[in-house]
Amino acid sequence: MYVKYRQLGSYDLFAVRKIDSLLIDTCSSPDGWVLRPLGEQKPLAWFETYERVKGALNSLCAAMAEGRTFFDLSECETNMVADQ
Secondary structure, eight states: OEEEEEOTTOTTOEEEEEOSOEEEEEOSSTTOEEEEETTOSSOSEEESSHHHHHHHHHHHHHHHHTTOSEEEGGGTSOOOOOOO
């Protein structure tokens, strides 16, 4: 499946890439969760709570089950505040 995601650290830049697997992981901050491809360290999306990251992954899986080939992961992501 192809996913659109926000490039972390750049709030105006989006990318699309093909993914084969995603996993939920904790991020470096104590209060955060990420979705990242299996075997990679760089996350594709960041979320404040486990419930939000789990919901995003469930939405992606539902889209795959419907036979869709594209999913906008950036729409599910927790809104991030730009660095000052």
